[in-house]
Amino acid sequence: MKKLLSLVLICALALSFASCGGGGKADEKIVYIGVNEPATGESGAGGKQETLGIEYANFVQPTIDIAGETYQVKLVIVDNETDTAKCPSVAQSLVSAGCSVVLGAYGSALCIASGPTFEAAGIPCIGISCTNPQVTLGNSYYFRICFLDTFQGKVLADYAYETLKARNIYCLAELGDDYSVGLVNYFMEEFKALGGNIVANETYPVGNSDYTSYIANAAKLKADCFFAPINIEPAALLIEQSNAQGLAMPLLAGDTWDSNVIAEAAKGTNLNIAFSTFFYSEVNDTTKQFTEGFKKWLKDNPDKLTANGGNDTVAAVSPLGYDSYFVALEAIKAADSKDSKAINDALWNVTYSGVTGSVAFDKNGDVDKDAIFMVGVDTATGAFKFITEQSAAK
Numbered sequence: 001m002k003k004l005l006s007l008v009l010i011c012a013l014a015l016s017f018a019s020c021g022g023g024g025k026a027d028e029k030i031v032y033i034g035v036n037e038p039a040t041g042e043s044g045a046g047g048k049q050e051t052l053g054i055e056y057a058n059f060v061q062p063t064i065d066i067a068g069e070t071y072q073v074k075l076v077i078v079d080n081e082t083d084t085a086k087c088p089s090v091a092q093s094l095v096s097a098g099c100s101v102v103l104g105a106y107g108s109a110l111c112i113a114s115g116p117t118f119e120a121a122g123i124p125c126i127g128i129s130c131t132n133p134q135v136t137l138g139n140s141y142y143f144r145i146c147f148l149d150t151f152q153g154k155v156l157a158d159y160a161y162e163t164l165k166a167r168n169i170y171c172l173a174e175l176g177d178d179y180s181v182g183l184v185n186y187f188m189e190e191f192k193a194l195g196g197n198i199v200a201n202e203t204y205p206v207g208n209s210d211y212t213s214y215i216a217n218a219a220k221l222k223a224d225c226f227f228a229p230i231n232i233e234p235a236a237l238l239i240e241q242s243n244a245q246g247l248a249m250p251l252l253a254g255d256t257w258d259s260n261v262i263a264e265a266a267k268g269t270n271l272n273i274a275f276s277t278f279f280y281s282e283v284n285d286t287t288k289q290f291t292e293g294f295k296k297w298l299k300d301n302p303d304k305l306t307a308n309g310g311n312d313t314v315a316a317v318s319p320l321g322y323d324s325y326f327v328a329l330e331a332i333k334a335a336d337s338k339d340s341k342a343i344n345d346a347l348w349n350v351t352y353s354g355v356t357g358s359v360a361f362d363k364n365g366d367v368d369k370d371a372i373f374m375v376g377v378d379t380a381t382g383a384f385k386f387i388t389e390q391s392a393a394k
């Protein structure tokens with residue numbers, strides 16, 4: 001029923017704006033921002049949390065001034081269902097809805113699949129937590145505000161080698177997933193350059209739910225660390241099964257593990273878990289203020305709290321989503337227009353200081369980040385704990 005209602009809304013918006021290009025009706029005082037995120041499927045939990053950050057930003061600032069007049073900013077939210085095959089048609093629905101700019105999506109593969117549609121329509125898209133370099137490469141209409149996996153892979157390898165003192169690592173990725181396969185490759189390249197050894201680099205098929213053979217293989221090969229930068233749902237299963245099999249080595253992962261789903265799965269276990277992420281709430285006054293405001297908004301809106309997994313734990317993708325909205329507003333203000341082409345031209349020169357750091361785009365539409373937060377899980381309480389701010393070795 002929910003999917004049917006979503007399709008009806010998309011069709012209604014498409015019909016409403018069919019006679020106009022990106023930016024909606026020329027005479028209406030509304031700017032439409034598209035939100036291309038998974039609300040269902042393997043990445044549904046992360047997509048919902050990313051969307052929550054965007055919705056909170058829209059709550060904080062629901063209007064913008066263009067050419068001396070105040071415009072309402074309305075979000076057009078669609079569910080790409082974590083399905084790359086559906087991404088082009090979902091992206092086209094946002095084009096037809098008259099969106100001036102689009103935010104998302106959670107998952108690099110989903111962004112890569114959506115990108116050509118937005119490029120063909122001349123509508124800029126701001127990626128939020130899509131870390132694979134291929135997202136923006138060759139697409140002058142796709143930007144991103146997070147670090148890249150080339151950098152994340154180096155930082156994770158340095159952490160494994162220098163902090164965990166690991167010398168033999170087992171790697172696991174999802175077959176065909178641009179994010180996990182790509183990050184594993186960047187990680188392995190750096191780890192081997194440091195003098196480490198990869199005992200195995202394995203993949204599992206999409207939809208897999210049994211990870212016992214991979215866990216057993218890592219133990220059999222005497223790995224010092226299990227590196228698995230996979231999506232939230234399979235990661236939760238991996239954690240549960242690792243605990244059941246008494247896995248003694250640390251579990252290491254990338255930014256996708258920054259979710260309360262992971263914290264809940266790890267609660268009550270004896271596992272040593274660490275992952276890299278974009279945000280930590282206690283860094284400075286700006287991050288603390290965001291966290292306080294976001295948590296209050298969640299508690300004031302029970303449906304939003306449910307979408308966040310039922311509690312007020314702040315996943316890093318939420319503040320990233322928040323920053324992406326304000327980066328979009330900065331571009332609209334700089335363009336002084338809701339015209340997509342003007343906004344795209346303005347984005348190249350936008351600078352913004354957000355809760356997840358500074359944003360300024362390079363020639364590829366990427367930002368330059370020089371550090372990543374390493375976070376663990378207090379398995380007794382199920383709460384996240386700060387480990388260190390990690391930079392890549394020079």
